[in-house]
Amino acid sequence: MNKETVLQGLNVFWKGMLAIFIAIIIIMLAVYLLQKVSEATDNVIANRAATADEREAVKQAKRAEKEERKLARQAAKQAKKLQTPPDDTTNA
């Protein structure tokens, strides 16, 4: 048994354990951070998707409203036409 080698072994022991714990704790923190970032990214994407859906819904509602108004106008016109008698037939 060489005392110097044993001391060197003890040196490797504490340095090694310290290094491995530091490395693993940093990786662990990095994973927590990665999860937070990806959660945040997911939320932003989901929000964007939600706003895009809302905008589309408003557009569709407006389009439907326009369509309804157009149809109402056309119906009114047709009703007007039906109420007024044609001039030519009376003359003949």
Next chain:
Amino acid sequence: MGFLIEGISAITWQQVVMIIIGLVLIVLAIVKEMEPALLLPMGFGAIMVNLPLSTLADSNGIIGWLFNIGIDGAEAFPLLLFIGIGAMIDFGPLLSNPKLFIFGAGAQFGIFATIVLATLLGFSMADAAAIGIIGAADGPTSIFVANALGSNYLGAITVVAYSYMALVPIIQPTVIKLITTEKERKIRMEYNPKKVSKLTKILFPIVVTIIAGIIAPMSISLVGCLMFGNLIRECGVLDNLSETAQKVLANLITLLLGLTIASQMKAEYFLRVETLMIMALGLCAFVFDTVAGVMLAKIMNLFSKKKINPMIGAAGISAFPMSARIVHKMGLEADPQNHLLMHSIGCNVSGQIASAIAGGVVLSILL
């Protein structure tokens, strides 16, 4: 006709012993199914290199050439095998519960404790460190570190590392039962996995490589290859490469690695008293790993509200997935409703990363 008896007259008793050891390895591989992919080529290789007048392990023989190219040159075989292993591992259970990372670190205690023990037994620092790495419970890491340190016991270290990995189902339950109570083994752990996004799974191997590379630069090749394999798996656009790495590459390298290691199993390198000491130290390394993992979990229980089943600490070694399965089985034995598989798998894959980093740390300190 003298040439016919040239071989038989040149045989030594040491060679006969090595041939018997080769046969034992083959029997263990086939009959007991102990790491057959590695022990069988190693056993057969040991017979081939120990036949009298065999030149296979010489530098111009096929096994010697494979050793020079695949291990001695740039440690290509263990590193390429790590790509395959990385492609096989799903880090999902670990990423959904990052607390489990700590057990991977704790279970590396066996490496460093065995290094001290080996120096006490009179081994040189390089050999002691190479022997300690058996505690990584990871064959490729043991080969990589032992070769990088220029250890004289590469063959013995590899045989011992793989043998004890195969004996994990015997070693770990015995040790765990000795240091835990029935009540502790019955502790149930809830499994509420968080959703792990694809982005996290892709960024994880990159981040780990960078962190490990900065803290222990010598671990870049080990951790980098492991993480590269995992990136291929998780990126989602290289399915064919991932499958090739998991199956073809891993199998091919394992086959060559077994034969190559046999070059270090020549009687003159292997039949020494030190080989028996290495076997004893290897066992100590596995026992220390298990004890440290369990004790770390017990210490964490003193400070946390949610109790951890101490057995999962033992799964922090790198023997994947054997160790996780053992812990799961022991949990079920203690309480049929106690399912610990996902927790122990998380610890086990953490051990895979930690052991590669530990190998790099040892090299960074000593080289």
